[in-house]
Amino acid sequence: MKRLVPEEIYLNLPDSDIVYYPDFLERSEADSSFDLLYKETPWQQDHISVFGKRYAQPRLTALYGNNGKPYSYSNLVMLPHAYTDTLLKIKKKVEAQTETSFTSCLLNLYRNGQDSNGWHADNEKELGKHPIIASVSLGQERFFHLKHRTDKSLKQKLLLQHGSLLLMKGPTQEAWLHQIPKTAKPIGARINLTFRIIT
Ligand SMILES: O=C(O)CCC(=O)C(=O)O
Numbered sequence: 308m309k310r311l312v313p314e315e316i317y318l319n320l321p322d323s324d325i326v327y328y329p330d331f332l333e334r335s336e337a338d339s340s341f342d343l344l345y346k347e348t349p350w351q352q353d354h355i356s357v358f359g360k361r362y363a364q365p366r367l368t369a370l371y372g373n374n375g376k377p378y379s380y381s382n383l384v385m386l387p388h389a390y391t392d393t394l395l396k397i398k399k400k401v402e403a404q405t406e407t408s409f410t411s412c413l414l415n416l417y418r419n420g421q422d423s424n425g426w427h428a429d430n431e432k433e434l435g436k437h438p439i440i441a442s443v444s445l446g447q448e449r450f451f452h453l454k455h456r457t458d459k460s461l462k463q464k465l466l467l468q469h470g471s472l473l474l475m476k477g478p479t480q481e482a483w484l485h486q487i488p489k490t491a492k493p494i495g496a497r498i499n500l501t502f503r504i505i506t
């Protein structure tokens with residue numbers, strides 16, 4: 308892979324292919340992207356169904372895409388907005404770094420420590436067998452937890468910092484679950500962008 312950023316950290320976990328780029332975006336671009344996305348995104352709070360019960364998602368989201376394809380998960384169907392200039396600029400950099408073209412970007416806004424994202428894998432049918440997910444973090448740093456589905460001794464915690472990129476591909480989603488846990492600490496807002504290929 309092309310080395311466009313100073314540092315790349317290979318997690319080297321079994322049954323996975325995960326790379327972390329702590330300083331993917333320059334500080335000034337990370338700062339301005341956070342401010343713009345915070346303001347210009349039509350954030351919505353969706354409800355998901357789990358075992359027939361309806362829950363408000365503990366975060367706000369928005370879906371962007373260039374192919375108009377809806378994205379379904381947990382009995383929820385999201386329709387994409389058209390990409391903004393702010394997102395296109397980041398998308399270009401992500402695509403150059405990963406040598407991959409993404410169709411869609413799911414944005415998450417974690418307003419504070421009470422917002423979270425429960426254990427899951429990004430394994431929806433529309434993503435294909437070994438999906439590549441490129442995840443950009445802006446604002447408040449938050450812990451990202453990984454746990455292996457079958458070998459309970461395999462776990463990893465990673466602090467996702469402002470301006471970083473986390474790349475998951477290969478068998479990662481098949482073998483591992485991930486989450487952003489809640490924290491009782493008084494913390495600020497975080498925006499996460501996950502670029503995906505939705506077919
Ligand atoms: O916020 C994050 O870093 C993770 C988001 C995530 O896992 C998802 O949207 O599928």
Ligand SMILES: [Fe+2]
Nearest residue numbers: 427428429485
């Ligand atoms: Fe995910």
